[in-house]
Amino acid sequence: MNAIDLTFSEETSKLPIGASKFLGNPDVWDGFEWPQFIENGESYDLSFMCQINCAEAAPFDKGGTLPKTGMLYFFYDLDEMPLESFDKNAARVLYYGGGPAALHEMLRIDHEGNDMSLREMKIQYHSDGVERERLGARLGESLPQRWQPIFQVFSFETDMVSIKFPEEKALCFFIDKAKLERGDFSDVRIRQTDATDKDHHISKEAHNHGRREDHA
Numbered sequence: 001m002n003a004i005d006l007t008f009s010e011e012t013s014k015l016p017i018g019a020s021k022f023l024g025n026p027d028v029w030d031g032f033e034w035p036q037f038i039e040n041g042e043s044y045d046l047s048f049m050c051q052i053n054c055a056e057a058a059p060f061d062k063g064g065t066l067p068k069t070g071m072l073y074f075f076y077d078l079d080e081m082p083l084e085s086f087d088k089n090a091a092r093v094l095y096y097g098g099g100p101a102a103l104h105e106m107l108r109i110d111h112e113g114n115d116m117s118l119r120e121m122k123i124q125y126h127s128d129g130v131e132r133e134r135l136g137a138r139l140g141e142s143l144p145q146r147w148q149p150i151f152q153v154f155s156f157e158t159d160m161v162s163i164k165f166p167e168e169k170a171l172c173f174f175i176d177k178a179k180l181e182r183g184d185f186s187d188v189r190i191r192q193t194d195a196t197d198k199d200h201h202i203s204k205e206a207h208n209h210g211r212r213e214d215h216a
Contacts, residue, residue: 002063003141007134008121010160015122018071018100020053022136023161024120026073027051027103029096034106035075037089045108046092047078048117049153050137053100057139060127065140065148067183070097074151074173076190078163083171083192091173093150093185119160147174152193169194 008022017027026032026048036043052072066072073094082090096103108116125139126132138152151173156163165171174189 002061002065002127004057004060004139005126005132005135006137006139007124007126007132008136008156009124010119010158011122015120016100017105018053018103020051020056020123020125022050022121022123023048023118025105025107025115025117027071027100028073028106029098029102032106034108035092035094037077039089046075046090048073048108049076049078050074050123050151052123052139056123057125060125061140062127063140063142065142065150065180067095067097069099070095071100071103072185076171081165081171083166083169083190091188091190093173093175093188095183095185097183121161146177147189148177148180149173149193150175150180150188165192 006022015021015024019027035046037046038044050073052066052074054067054070054072057066058068073096075092075094077090080090110116121136123136135154136156137154139150141149141152143149149172152170153163153165153172154170155165169192172191172193174191175185176187179185179187
């Protein structure tokens with residue numbers, strides 16, 4: 001299945017621009033537009049969850065699932081924490097194909113100028129198959145099915161950060177395999193999964209929804 005396991009650590013110094021990180025603020029390019037969801041005609045920012053420097057992840061990507069260069073960004077509605085979604089409101093994945101030299105940190109601040117982000121954490125990559133007690137996420141899993149689990153986030157808690165999904169489950173981002181191979185991250189789906197389940201399958205409803213869209 002060639003999944004990459006991710007663990008997180010809190011650093012005493014700020015991570016360099018373009019480094020892989022969990023939470024904090026994203027390092028973005030000129031022209032970047034923050035992903036939003038729409039509710040009752042109003043637009044709200046999604047929460048930044050993670051950025052993956054693909055060049056850092058590439059040595060661990062044994063199945064060649066992910067792009068070899070560039071940056072992947074994962075956004076999600078952490079306020080409401082929806083766990084089943086077949087639309088583009090609850091979660092978004094963005095890909096930037098350039099290098100980190102063109103990036104800059106984008107802050108989300110409140111009306112008083114305070115940073116609204118959660119504390120950033122450094123990402124360590126592992127592909128040795130060893131079970132880890134503090135596993136934070138799983139990335140780039142390749143399975144023989146149409147909808148691929150590209151990013152799975154587990155309930156996570158430290159002294160500074162707490163992200164708890166209902167019933168201690170995990171949140172999984174799915175992407176159509178053909179679109180992933182084309183580098184098209186414009187359509188992702190999410191659903192709750194068992195944190196110990198390694199045989200991920202997106203629901204029949206989501207599969208059928210995607211099929212209807214493809215023929216629209």
